[in-house]
Amino acid sequence: MHANRINRIRDRMADEGLDALMVTALPNIFYLSGYTGSTAVVLLTQGNCWFLTDFRYHEQFEQQVWNGYTLVDNTGRKFVEDILPSLADAKSIKRIGFEAAHATYTALQKLQVSSELEFTPTMGWVEDLRIIKDEKEIELLRASVRLNEQVFEASLRIIGPDATEADLAAEIHYQALKLGAKGYSFDPIIASGPNSSKPHAGFSLSKLVPGAPLTIDMGVVLDGYCSDMTRTVFYKDCPADWAKIYQLVREAKDRAFAAIRPGKLGKEIDAVARDLIYKAGYEGKFEHGLGHGVGIEVHEQPTLSRMGEQELKPGMVVSDEPGIYLPGQGGIRIEDMVVVRENGAENLNELATELRIVG
Amino acid sequence: MHANRINRIRDRMADEGLDALMVTALPNIFYLSGYTGSTAVVLLTQGNCWFLTDFRYHEQFEQQVWNGYTLVDNTGRKFVEDILPSLADAKSIKRIGFEAAHATYTALQKLQVSSELEFTPTMGWVEDLRIIKDEKEIELLRASVRLNEQVFEASLRIIGPDATEADLAAEIHYQALKLGAKGYSFDPIIASGPNSSKPHAGFSLSKLVPGAPLTIDMGVVLDGYCSDMTRTVFYKDCPADWAKIYQLVREAKDRAFAAIRPGKLGKEIDAVARDLIYKAGYEGKFEHGLGHGVGIEVHEQPTLSRMGEQELKPGMVVSDEPGIYLPGQGGIRIEDMVVVRENGAENLNELATELRIVG
Numbered sequence: 001m002h003a004n005r006i007n008r009i010r011d012r013m014a015d016e017g018l019d020a021l022m023v024t025a026l027p028n029i030f031y032l033s034g035y036t037g038s039t040a041v042v043l044l045t046q047g048n049c050w051f052l053t054d055f056r057y058h059e060q061f062e063q064q065v066w067n068g069y070t071l072v073d074n075t076g077r078k079f080v081e082d083i084l085p086s087l088a089d090a091k092s093i094k095r096i097g098f099e100a101a102h103a104t105y106t107a108l109q110k111l112q113v114s115s116e117l118e119f120t121p122t123m124g125w126v127e128d129l130r131i132i133k134d135e136k137e138i139e140l141l142r143a144s145v146r147l148n149e150q151v152f153e154a155s156l157r158i159i160g161p162d163a164t165e166a167d168l169a170a171e172i173h174y175q176a177l178k179l180g181a182k183g184y185s186f187d188p189i190i191a192s193g194p195n196s197s198k199p200h201a202g203f204s205l206s207k208l209v210p211g212a213p214l215t216i217d218m219g220v221v222l223d224g225y226c227s228d229m230t231r232t233v234f235y236k237d238c239p240a241d242w243a244k245i246y247q248l249v250r251e252a253k254d255r256a257f258a259a260i261r262p263g264k265l266g267k268e269i270d271a272v273a274r275d276l277i278y279k280a281g282y283e284g285k286f287e288h289g290l291g292h293g294v295g296i297e298v299h300e301q302p303t304l305s306r307m308g309e310q311e312l313k314p315g316m317v318v319s320d321e322p323g324i325y326l327p328g329q330g331g332i333r334i335e336d337m338v339v340v341r342e343n344g345a346e347n348l349n350e351l352a353t354e355l356r357i358v359g
Numbered sequence: 360m361h362a363n364r365i366n367r368i369r370d371r372m373a374d375e376g377l378d379a380l381m382v383t384a385l386p387n388i389f390y391l392s393g394y395t396g397s398t399a400v401v402l403l404t405q406g407n408c409w410f411l412t413d414f415r416y417h418e419q420f421e422q423q424v425w426n427g428y429t430l431v432d433n434t435g436r437k438f439v440e441d442i443l444p445s446l447a448d449a450k451s452i453k454r455i456g457f458e459a460a461h462a463t464y465t466a467l468q469k470l471q472v473s474s475e476l477e478f479t480p481t482m483g484w485v486e487d488l489r490i491i492k493d494e495k496e497i498e499l500l501r502a503s504v505r506l507n508e509q510v511f512e513a514s515l516r517i518i519g520p521d522a523t524e525a526d527l528a529a530e531i532h533y534q535a536l537k538l539g540a541k542g543y544s545f546d547p548i549i550a551s552g553p554n555s556s557k558p559h560a561g562f563s564l565s566k567l568v569p570g571a572p573l574t575i576d577m578g579v580v581l582d583g584y585c586s587d588m589t590r591t592v593f594y595k596d597c598p599a600d601w602a603k604i605y606q607l608v609r610e611a612k613d614r615a616f617a618a619i620r621p622g623k624l625g626k627e628i629d630a631v632a633r634d635l636i637y638k639a640g641y642e643g644k645f646e647h648g649l650g651h652g653v654g655i656e657v658h659e660q661p662t663l664s665r666m667g668e669q670e671l672k673p674g675m676v677v678s679d680e681p682g683i684y685l686p687g688q689g690g691i692r693i694e695d696m697v698v699v700r701e702n703g704a705e706n707l708n709e710l711a712t713e714l715r716i717v718g
Contacts, residue, residue, distance in 0.1 A: 056557070076666075100464040100465045100468070101463055103464050104459070104462060104464075105462050105463075105467060105480055106460040109459070166536050166537070167537065170533045170536030173532035177525050177528050178529045187542055200397070202541075287415070
């Protein structure tokens, strides 16, 4: 698996005349090696896979990293001055690609100390591989989605007259780790009543508002893969006006799902949901994109939005999450994760989206 | 408070001939504005404070951001092409500083589309202010430290024969949010027995190892300020060999604390703890730095390590965290947070560091 990924990078290096690729983004390092630590650099050449990290992570290297890599201790050592000359294939390394979207100005300045080396920007080489998930990755994503649904159900049990948004967030964090997650894709959004009109609300110390939407947007990380799910439920009661909006959002989600298939552009799927919502009288009330890729990171390519020019392909995994937000009143969002398949799409979520009243 | 900070930035802009400073690092934006959202750019000129964010964060702008700022909606708009020309003082903006340590190559390429603008790297202008905490910030850090200690105590109650490292991590997350934290400074390290020999262990599904160190390194975020504390306790029993090592680490921490005062260099404080540990026979068993600044971020300047060339000044807040790690056996680390004061230092932690047996 790692060998195959690295070979594809090597082919591209050969095509574009690079002697080495320096990978610094941690999600890309995980994809190419299995490493989950927080400090490392991968340097790929045609002949070697170098793994640079400091003494704190040497044990973790031994435990996690694919055995095609050779560890290079970089404790207190500078890359160009100290490390490069010490590599077995040092002499063949002149033109080195760096990850342009991740390398900072300061980091690049530190590299550009030798006139013999040519550091060359590359854009998303590893991300271009990551955008298509293989079946093993899809199973990992499915497991992450399933766990996320379990955490959701387990956490809802604490809902009651004294429960705050923060209590629910605490319970979600607790249940996630108790049920086996290694962490969270992002801090959960727990937004009740008027708070739910903000798509990125976070959570507050407010108690849940009866007869109003309660939006819960959450995700866990399991074996390195993220889940991302939103359910809007109603605490105590659901007024008819909100029920109507809920069904509209749900229909937008379902229609977008039905439209997903290879060859469609991200913006075409976005338009399916958006047109339905706007034509029902909610123009301007659904301003975020319909969805985004999910994988090792919770926000990846492709994007399903008005800017989504990318063509969908089998193995892409995206969120499908339309919403309607009424400032000062509240908002509704429903989100599942979807795999693009040869003949359509597969929904990774099993948790029902029927209107649900809790508490 | 924000006005004062911005004026100091403006003085430096004037000194260095910049018409504007573009601030993109979120901790710096929080420091200059109060904003805790996840997408924004601050643009400071001598006459204006511009706050750029998209429609998702306009409500949050109104609620959080210091009222000296003017909101600029950047939804779908490009900075140089669309936004800059629309600003009231557009004509006076030619030379714009960017944050070199945070701007990526890709982001800079997007900016460099006009020959009339000169984007100029700046290094840590806002960080240079943040390194000295004022009394209000120190009180916020104290509150974060106090909450972190409460979370620690509340979480220890679950320790028992069936508890795993992950259970303890789950309980810490739960208690943190229940007790009022907005989040965590970092994922907790819960390392029992041999796991504790890795300074950055994370947590596993292993049960706690009796008669061995249990290292708990944790921090919460409260009102935007981080705490960071480590305690190594012993589950069930503490063998005499470990007790001796524990007391050595504790003495190293206390001696380093006693040495902290204005005018000392970071590396001098590091050496106080390191020399004691190395001379006691543990050379090579304490390889990380003694400490680091803590504030809006959990790792800030200054550094207390062998590389710590910076002079300590009143208002700096640093961690003091020596350790001894024996691979395959376990490790001990004790960490408090310390304020540099005019005549010495003040320990923000109140939780005792005496050897403690739990369970």
